[in-house]
Amino acid sequence: MGRRKTQKIIKTAPKNVTTGLCPKCQTVGRIFLIGQVGAEHAKCAACNQEFDL
Numbered sequence: 001m002g003r004r005k006t007q008k009i010i011k012t013a014p015k016n017v018t019t020g021l022c023p024k025c026q027t028v029g030r031i032f033l034i035g036q037v038g039a040e041h042a043k044c045a046a047c048n049q050e051f052d053l
Contacts, residue, residue, distance in 0.1 A: 016033045
């Protein structure tokens with residue numbers, strides 16, 4: 001009998017989302033990166049406010 005091969009489940013997130021601390025509401029969660037590379041802004045998913053990185 002052969003060995004059964006299984007695939008690992010890889011969780012993928014959108015490329016413009018990271019996890020971090022929001023300086024406005026002090027929550028740790030998803031932060032969306034907005035803008036072009038070099039001049040990026042971030043937007044908190046919890047309080048929905050934009051801030052500079």
